[in-house]
Amino acid sequence: MTAPNRSIHLTLRKPFWLAQFSAMACPCEALIAVDDKTQASQIAQVIATEAWRIEDKYSRFTKTGITAAINNANGQPITLDDETTALFHYAQQLYELSDGLFDISAGVLKNIWAFHQKKTAGQQELPSQASIQAVLPLIGLTKAKLTGNTLALPKGMQIDFGGIGKEYAADKSLRLALEGNASNASTAILVNLGGDLVASQSLPKRPWHIGFNDTKADNNLTASERLTFQDGAVTTSGTSQRQWVIDGKSYSHLLNPKTGWPVLNPPKAVTVAAPTCMQAGMLSTLIMLQGEHAETFAHNEAIKCWITR
Amino acid sequence: MQLDKTNKPKSSCTSRYRHATKLGVAAGLAQATTALLGTAPALAGDKSWDVDTAVLYYSETDRVTAVEPVISATKKLEGDRFWNIKLAIDSLTGATPNGASPADEVQTFSTPSGKNTYQTPESELPLDDVFKDTRAALSTQYTAPLSDTLRFSGGIAASREYDYQSVALNVNIAKDLNQHNTTLSAGLALAGDRIKPVGGKPIPLSEMTIGSNGNKEGEDDNKTVTDLLLGVTQVMSPRWLVQLNYSFSNQSGYLNDAYKVVSLLDSDGAPQGYVYESRPDKRTKHSIFMRSKSHHGKDNIFDISYRYHTDDWGIDSHTIDTRYRWQLNEHHYLEPHLRYYQQAGADFYVQGLDASLTELPANISADSRLGEFTGTTFGAKYGYLFGDNKEINLRIERYKQTGEHQTLPGNLQDRHNTFPDLDAIIVQVGYSFKF
Numbered sequence: 182m183t184a185p186n187r188s189i190h191l192t193l194r195k196p197f198w199l200a201q202f203s204a205m206a207c208p209c210e211a212l213i214a215v216d217d218k219t220q221a222s223q224i225a226q227v228i229a230t231e232a233w234r235i236e237d238k239y240s241r242f243t244k245t246g247i248t249a250a251i252n253n254a255n256g257q258p259i260t261l262d263d264e265t266t267a268l269f270h271y272a273q274q275l276y277e278l279s280d281g282l283f284d285i286s287a288g289v290l291k292n293i294w295a296f297h298q299k300k301t302a303g304q305q306e307l308p309s310q311a312s313i314q315a316v317l318p319l320i321g322l323t324k325a326k327l328t329g330n331t332l333a334l335p336k337g338m339q340i341d342f343g344g345i346g347k348e349y350a351a352d353k354s355l356r357l358a359l360e361g362n363a364s365n366a367s368t369a370i371l372v373n374l375g376g377d378l379v380a381s382q383s384l385p386k387r388p389w390h391i392g393f394n395d396t397k398a399d400n401n402l403t404a405s406e407r408l409t410f411q412d413g414a415v416t417t418s419g420t421s422q423r424q425w426v427i428d429g430k431s432y433s434h435l436l437n438p439k440t441g442w443p444v445l446n447p448p449k450a451v452t453v454a455a456p457t458c459m460q461a462g463m464l465s466t467l468i469m470l471q472g473e474h475a476e477t478f479a480h481n482e483a484i485k486c487w488i489t490r
Numbered sequence: 491m492q493l494d495k496t497n498k499p500k501s502s503c504t505s506r507y508r509h510a511t512k513l514g515v516a517a518g519l520a521q522a523t524t525a526l527l528g529t530a531p532a533l534a535g536d537k538s539w540d541v542d543t544a545v546l547y548y549s550e551t552d553r554v555t556a557v558e559p560v561i562s563a564t565k566k567l568e569g570d571r572f573w574n575i576k577l578a579i580d581s582l583t584g585a586t587p588n589g590a591s592p593a594d595e596v597q598t599f600s601t602p603s604g605k606n607t608y609q610t611p612e613s614e615l616p617l618d619d620v621f622k623d624t625r626a627a628l629s630t631q632y633t634a635p636l637s638d639t640l641r642f643s644g645g646i647a648a649s650r651e652y653d654y655q656s657v658a659l660n661v662n663i664a665k666d667l668n669q670h671n672t673t674l675s676a677g678l679a680l681a682g683d684r685i686k687p688v689g690g691k692p693i694p695l696s697e698m699t700i701g702s703n704g705n706k707e708g709e710d711d712n713k714t715v716t717d718l719l720l721g722v723t724q725v726m727s728p729r730w731l732v733q734l735n736y737s738f739s740n741q742s743g744y745l746n747d748a749y750k751v752v753s754l755l756d757s758d759g760a761p762q763g764y765v766y767e768s769r770p771d772k773r774t775k776h777s778i779f780m781r782s783k784s785h786h787g788k789d790n791i792f793d794i795s796y797r798y799h800t801d802d803w804g805i806d807s808h809t810i811d812t813r814y815r816w817q818l819n820e821h822h823y824l825e826p827h828l829r830y831y832q833q834a835g836a837d838f839y840v841q842g843l844d845a846s847l848t849e850l851p852a853n854i855s856a857d858s859r860l861g862e863f864t865g866t867t868f869g870a871k872y873g874y875l876f877g878d879n880k881e882i883n884l885r886i887e888r889y890k891q892t893g894e895h896q897t898l899p900g901n902l903q904d905r906h907n908t909f910p911d912l913d914a915i916i917v918q919v920g921y922s923f924k925f
Contacts, residue, residue, distance in 0.1 A: 267526050274522040278515050352527055367879045411570060456568065459523045464516060482516040485569075 187233060189225050191218070196384065197369075200225030204232040205240070205347050207375025211358075214369035214384055224358045228372055231354035239268075239342040241288075248342060256336035258326075266330045268342060268349065275345075275463060276322040282470045283463065286325070286334075287438035288341040289316045294436065294443075313441035320438050348416065348462035351379045379414035379458040391415060408487075414458035418465035419450035419489075435469055446473040450489040540564040544920035551913045553617065554584040571634040580625040580651075585617035589750040589856035591842040591898065592616070592906035593761050602688040602749050604703025613906045618749060625651035631660075639666040647681075653748075656683040662719075670725075677719040686710035687748030694768030695850050698751050705766070711744035729785035733795075739775040752856040754845035759900025762845035767855040769838070775801040789817035804837035805860065825871040827887060835862035841896045841908045861909060863893035869916070878924060885918040 190201040197212040198221035211228045213221045241248040247265050261269065272285045293308045293316060319337050326333045334340065342349075351374045358370055359381055371380035371389055383389045388409045408415060432443040451468045455461035464484050471478040479486050541563045548556040562576040588599060590610075597610045601618070610616040629647035636642050643662040649655070658681035665674045685691075690706030692698075699705055721735035751764040781795035797809040813827040838853035839860045869887025876882075893909035902908060 271522055271526045274518070278518045278522070349526075356527065456520070457523050457527060459527065460516075460519055463519055463523075467515065478515075482514055484516050 202229045205236045209374045212371040227358045228354040232350045235350040239346045252339045258333040284438040285340045290436045348458040351377050351458040377416045382412045413456045414461040416461040417452045418469045444472040448475045448488045452487040454485045538566045542922045546918040556582045574631040576629045578627045582623045585619035588618045590616040591753040604689045673723040675721045679717040681715040683713040692766035698764040713743035716740045733781040735779040741773040745769045753842040755842045755899040759902030791815040807833035823873045829867040831865040836860040842898045865891040881922040883920045887916040889914040
């Protein structure tokens with residue numbers, strides 16, 4: 182892998198400075214409402230550096246990262262730092278709350294589906310039930326034991342913070358930027374890590390506007406091409422980009438970690454607004470995972486969202 | 491819960507959901523996220539309390555002095571909802587005119603309780619100088635969006651002082667139209683007041699008895715106020731908005747000031763006695779308010795408004811209020827303020843009555859606030875912004891009031907100042923912060 186480009190491009194977009202950088206294989210940006218370029222540059226540096234730090238620490242592609250260390254422990258208990266312990270505990274809570282639908286140990290399933298999809302060009306095939314059955318015992322976060330800072334995974338189990346990392350980085354980097362110094366705390370800043378957005382309080386009388394395409398209103402929300410918000414986070418999960426077409430049938434990229442099969446009839450896209458990017462991101466994923474019951478779930482949980490079918 | 495039923499036939503989720511939805515997935519997630527990211531997030535937007543504190547000092551030359559500490563806190567709740575609570579304490583001391591006109595001789599009056607008397611030297615305006623009052627007012631207001639374009643606000647307020655209690659309710663609805671560029675609003679407020687004057691409620695037009703508590707009819711009385719407001723706010727450009735309001739107010743019940751009297755004067759202008767004032771028991775007001783608020787330069791704001799008020803007591807008034815917020819730099823601003831107020835007196839306003847009248851008019855009052863006068867307020871506010879949305883400000887203003895003199899028996903107005911000018915200074919220190 183080539184070394185990632187770690188530069189920040191700063192341009193003035195009155196009344197903001199727009200910082201553009203690349204992290205987690207996504208185009209990222211930050212809108213910073215300060216006048217002074219030096220100050221904007223410092224804030225942008227804080228945001229990007231935090232995103233890169235989290236990318237380096239948790240990417241499963243980094244051999245030296247913590248994810249690799251966990252996945253290569255081969256059944257042996259390993260000691261985690263406090264941040265990773267907290268993230269893992271968070272993942273366990275997500276697993277519990279979603280009744281096993283949100284599982285950071287489900288990555289092996291993707292390998293099977295991707296493998297069968299790629300197997301022979303033009304001859305995509307469904308994985309056999311047997312091959313799926315074979316990996317199911319390696320999935321299920323309840324099998325992981327976290328005691329204090331010590332984590333023990335069953336042999337062969339793999340975890341991936343990919344489903345949490347970007348949202349976590351967005352929330353963390355914004356908070357870090359606001360904590361930077363006293364005058365930053367009230368600065369209007371929007372962080373966008375590849376479509377996962379989180380913003381501090383907007384400028385007075387000038388809420389954040391984001392555009393999103395091809396949306397249909399949830400039955401109790403107003404349809405709007407533009408979403409307006411004062412602060413908080415907005416994320417979108419979608420299936421439209423990534424699908425497997427096998428025997429003329431399309432299978433969503435979303436896999437149910439309990440059955441090993443793609444989720445049936447997931448919405449095309451789900452956009453969620455929540456106070457933090459992590460909440461928004463997890464909720465949009467969870468709604469998607471409900472498949473045909475996405476709307477019912479969102480309604481019952483009173484989640485502020487826009488679901489596109 | 492419906493979720494269980496609809497999901498049950500499917501393979502994915504049954505039992506655990508029931509467990510999870512006890513708290514709700516979204517609520518559980520919110521808890522877990524807060525635990526991960528920290529319980530006291532540094533987001534400015536999460537600092538949910540906006541607190542404004544201020545102490546106002548008002549002093550009229552030789553008369554009333556008021557000190558009013560105020561604390562107002564607004565909590566921002568999820569979903570653009572706001573909750574405000576405000577506490578104000580008014581402390582007034584000093585002397586206030588009792589309504590009687592100055593005289594060539596020393597005048598003796600009864601204190602409101604009737605237990606004591608006080609004297610006013612010749613040619614001076616009679617002032618009740620034992621005036622002392624403390625008022626505490628508490629109010630709370632809740633604002634929430636009902637939809638993307640509809641907002642609701644409702645509140646309760648209560649205030650109490652030793653001779654006066656008030657409870658009020660208000661509701662407002664605001665509707666945004668035209669891509670949030672036009673806002674229509676409608677509000678209704680109801681107040682119920684209970685007045686319990688010291689020494690009882692004087693019989694209107696009856697004579698003030700000196701040194702005894704006579705001519706009283708009962709202990710207390712009530713007053714109700716209904717206010718209706720209709721308004722439209724229009725965004726003219728991103729830097730300019732205008733507002734137009736109409737308000738209607740209806741008061742009924744006990745509208746007298748129990749401590750005010752009117753002098754009965756003989757043909758030389760010498761006081762023959764004092765009668766308690768008598769105002770109508772109803773008052774209907776209408777007012778039109780226009781305002782323009784515009785941004786200039788970087789952060790400067792020019793705010794100008796005009797109000798026309800008219801009521802069935804005959805008080806017509808015009809108010810022009812203008813302020814310019816001049817943002818000197820990131821941390822300092824200066825806001826000059828100028829207000830001009832002019833009112834025509836109430837139909838029944840008198841500065842004294844001819845004692846030889848066989849029958850007094852049904853309604854009379856010598857309360858200078860109901861007279862014809864002009865008032866000018868001028869001053870400035872200086873603000874210092876620092877740290878995390880903190881602000882300290884200082885406001886210093888001067889209020890000057892000039893009244894019209896009526897022709898009194900014996901041309902008393904030529905010998906004495908029957909409507910003295912008022913000169914007051916207003917100093918306010920404020921501190922705002924978030925937490």
